[in-house]
Amino acid sequence: MQTGGPGWEVPLGRRDSLTASLSGSNNLIPAPNDSLPTIIGKFANQGLDIVDLVALSGGHTIGDSRCVSFRQRLYGQNNNGQVDRTLNPAYAAELRGRCPRSGGDQNLFALDLVTQFRFDNQYYHNILAMNGLLSSDEILLTQSRETMDLVHRYAADQGLFFDHFAKSMVKMGNISPLTGSAGEIRHNCRRVNHF
Known part of the structure; x- marks a missing residue:
C-alpha cells in the first residue's frame, strides 16, 4: 500500500449491490459515541x-473526523465544560482551539x-x-x-x-x-x- 499498511487477497466473485443506502449503513456501523x-x-x-x-x-x-463527532469529550456529555477524564488535557486544549463549544461542526481533525x-x-x-x-x-x-x-x-x-x-x-x-x-x-x- 502507498500508505505503508498491510495487503491481503480479496476473494473474487462477490456480488455488489446496485444501490447504496447511507441511512442503512449508518444504522449498522458504530457511532463515535456508542x-x-x-x-x-x-x-x-x-x-x-x-x-x-x-x-x-x-x-x-x-x-479525519468532524468536530461534531467528538465535541462531548471536550465539553462534557451535558455541555458542562468538563473534559473527558480519558482525554489527555493538553490534547484537549489543542482540540478546543478549533472545535468550539458550538459551531465549527464540520472542522476536520486527524484521527x-x-x-x-x-x-x-x-x-x-x-x-x-x-x-x-x-x-x-x-x-x-x-x-x-x-x-x-x-x-x-x-x-x-x-x-x-x-x-x-x-x-x-x-x-x-x-x-x-x-x-x-x-x-x-x-x-x-x-x-x-x-x-
Whole structure:
C-alpha cells in the first residue's frame, strides 16, 4: 500500500449491490459515541468478534473526523465544560482551539495526530497516551480488559496488528453476500463512484 499498511487477497466473485443506502449503513456501523457494549453488539450482529473490533478500529490510523463527532469529550456529555477524564488535557486544549463549544461542526481533525497519512500502529500508541480522538477509540483501553489487552498487543507489535487487520478485512468483506441474481459481479471496478 502507498500508505505503508498491510495487503491481503480479496476473494473474487462477490456480488455488489446496485444501490447504496447511507441511512442503512449508518444504522449498522458504530457511532463515535456508542458505548463499548453497543459497539460489540453491532460487530457481533455481523459475525465479527472482539479481535475484529479492535483490529478494524486501527483503520483510524488514517482519516479525519468532524468536530461534531467528538465535541462531548471536550465539553462534557451535558455541555458542562468538563473534559473527558480519558482525554489527555493538553490534547484537549489543542482540540478546543478549533472545535468550539458550538459551531465549527464540520472542522476536520486527524484521527491519528502523529502519523496521519501513514497506515501503522500509531493509533494504538495514541490511545495509550490518552490521545484517542473519538470516545469509541479510547473506550477500547478503558472499558474492557480484553480490548485493553489487544490495544497493548497491537501497540507493541505492528506485524500482529497488520495480520489481524488483514484477516478482519477479509472477514468483513464476507458479511451478508448477495446471491442469485441480486446485485452484480463487477468486471470493471472503475465504474464505482468514488467520494
